[in-house]
Amino acid sequence: MGGRTLDATTAGDRVEPVRDRSPGHKTGRSFLPTPTRRRRVPRGYESVDGIILTEPRIEAIRKELQAILKVAQLECDGQAVEVDGFRLREIADWADYPTSLSDIFWHLSSVCNFSCEFCYEKGNPADLPIQNMPRMATHEEIVTRLRHYDPRSGRGIFSLRTAINEPFANPRAIDYLRLMREKAPDELISFVTNGSYLTEEVVKGLGDLQPLFFNLSIYSVDPYVRRTVLRDRKGDTAVRAVELLAQHRIPFMTNLVMWPSIPFSDMENTIAHVAENRAAVVRVCLGGNSRYLPGDWEDFRIADYWPKVVAEVERIRDRYPIPILIEPNSFVRRDTEAVVDGVIRDSPADLAGIRRGDRIHSVNGVAIGSRMQLISELRRGAKNMFRPPGVVGMTAQVHSRGRETVLLGVRRDGVDRTYTLERHDPRSIGTYPYGQISSFDDFVLGLIVTDTLRYSSLKSARRILEHRKARRALVLTSELILPILRYMIDKTGAFAGFDVHVRVAENRYFGGNINIGDLLVVEDFVHAIGQFVEETGDTPDLVLIPASPFATSPWVRDLTGKPWTDIERLTGVPVEIVECSPLVF
Structure with missing residues (x-):
């Protein structure tokens, strides 16, 4: 990006490394990228592949230009002009996309210096529309994104979908x-990092930039695992970063991926x-x-493998004073x-004696019937938060430090107890990490409650x-959510x-x-409908599908860029979408 413009280009075939010649920076050859394919994109341009989900009108412009170029040769001063890209004239006209500082920070790099054996980016299908080559954002791009970002409305320039970075x-x-x-x-600025660049100098700099x-996706402290499974070439920097973050009182959570x-x-x-x-928090990902x-x-x-991981987590969980979550939690x-x-x-909930496994049956006198109702009551008054791509987890809106007293009704082992908790209890505010995260709405009172389907x-x-x-309908869901959905249907007679x-x-x-x-994605739903019709010999009056697979795009498209309405067009069966939030992705 530069000034009031944003560049976009069609993808070529030849492979070239991205070179950023900013001071002290080596060429792209020094990185170990993980994408499944490479596309040549001139420096200063963006691949349309990475924009299809967030701003499909860019793809429409490309198609129109390609159609014109098939029948017309563009010229300038009598000389033929070969076109391989285009530039938006007024970028301000395109700055109405839900975004955040976290999202802008995501754009800094699509380079990863690891090559993890389990990296899901390596398993992406070749036709997945994503900017899948190593790139560094130019200074002009970041400055332009910041110039057009309005913190009050949470709106700015549309995002570029890149490989994990x-x-x-x-x-x-x-x-x-x-x-x-x-x-x-x-x-609040949130992001994902493998920690390999978090030297003492960098961590010290982060300490001045809170909230x-x-x-911190550290994955392992074992040198052999880090070298052979993660392909970490930076020694124990990430492992030592954990200690540095604690020294500088910078709050973080940790991801582990359990792999054979x-x-x-x-x-x-x-x-x-x-x-x-x-x-x-520690999150153990299956x-x-x-x-x-x-x-x-x-x-x-x-x-076979997932139950073994769960059993091991349960065996060691109570040895450590830290919430250990399993993802996907629906398993x-x-x-x-x-x-x-x-x-x-050391949070107010911890000091009061609330424990993992306690059931909350009331908040300030309001009866609680489900996890999602509990989460809503704890966060009452919070604004919606745009969560940037790749940052899944525990961060949400930052609130002021006003006095917030909460009365909790708790049931443990069949016995009801009542607790009065102060969100900003002075005994907790001075502790790390609660003192740094007490104003984050996903950590109200220090309680960790994972989300699920809403009634x-x-x-x-x-x-x-x-x-x-x-009268006769087909509801489609996933293997993981099916048991929860059946539980809810049986409980409510919905x-x-x-x-x-x-x-x-x-x-x-x-x-x-x-x-x-x-x-x-769309083709998965199309196949499921066809399979149902073939097995039953009958066509449903209506098919209901969840909205979450289409939530990564404000245009309600799946990960391949196809709109959910294609399901009805391809099957001839009426389809409606049911609102529900993403639970994993």
Whole structure:
């Protein structure tokens, strides 16, 4: 980007490394990128592939220009002009996209200096529309994005969807964070980093730029695992970064991916290390692979492996004073009960004696019937928060430090207790990490409660059935969500009076052992409908599908860029979308 313009280009075939010749920075050849394909994009331009999901009108412009170029030769001063890209004239006209400082920070780099054996980017299908070559944002791009960003409305220039990145691979990352902090001094900035660039100098710089909260994907503390599974070439920098973050009181959470080549002993050692240095939360991610992931994974059976990981987490969980979550949580929590999943150390909830497994049955006198109702009551008054791509997790709106007293009704072992908690209890505010995250709405009182389906989604589904007068309907969901959905239907009788069939739409597009609803695409739903009609010999009056697989695009498109309306067009069966939030992706 430069000035009032944004560049875009069609993709070529030849491979060339991206070279950023800013001071002290080596060429792109020094990085170890993980994308499954390479596309040549001239420096200063963006690949249209990475914009299709967020701003499909750019793709429409490209198609129109390509159609014109098939029948006309453009010229300038009588000389033929070969066109390989185009420039938007007034970028301000395109600055109405939901965004944040976190999203702008995401654009710094699409380079990753690791090459993890389990990296899902390696398993992306070749036709997935994503900017899939290593690139560094130009200074002009970041400055332009900041110029057109309005912190009050949370609007700015549309995002570029890139392969998962390491933002600190950009040597000017701290400089750009300072510019962002000038733009919005109090806005929370969140991101994902593997920690390999978090030297003492960088961490010290981060300490002056709070509020920050980020996901430190350390994965392992074992040198052999880091060298052979993660392909980490930067020694123990990431492991030492955990201690530096604690010294400078910068709050963070940690991700671990459990994978067949990572021993359980390493998982516990890593949890022990981050717990000792007061990470806010540890998230143990259950690994899986698409059919495109390089390597021989045919014998990787998640039906066998995932329960073993869960059992190991349960075995060691109580040894460490840190919330340990399992993701996807829907694999282990197949109900909607308002149960506490973890408590932040030294938080008001911790000091009061609230424990993991306690059931919250009331908040300030309001009866609580589900986890999502509990989350809503705890965050009451919070504004909606745009969560940047790739930053899934525990960060949300930052609130003022006004006095907030909450009365909780808690049931433990059949006995009811009442607790009065002060969100900014002086005994907790001076502690790390709660003192730094007490104003984040996902950490109210230090309670960790994972999300799930909302009962309001079932109510919406019933209203749609009534409005469409559909007597026989097909509801499509994912393998992971099916048990929870059946639990909710049985509990509420939501579809009483209707002939409703609930089926799983398989993740055929990604294949392998992927079973996540947020990764379903149009062709998966089309196949599921066809399979249902073939098996039953009948066509439903209406098909209901979840909105979450289309939530990554404000244009309600799936990960391949196709609109959900294509499902009805391709099957001839009426389809409606039911609002629900992404739970995993």
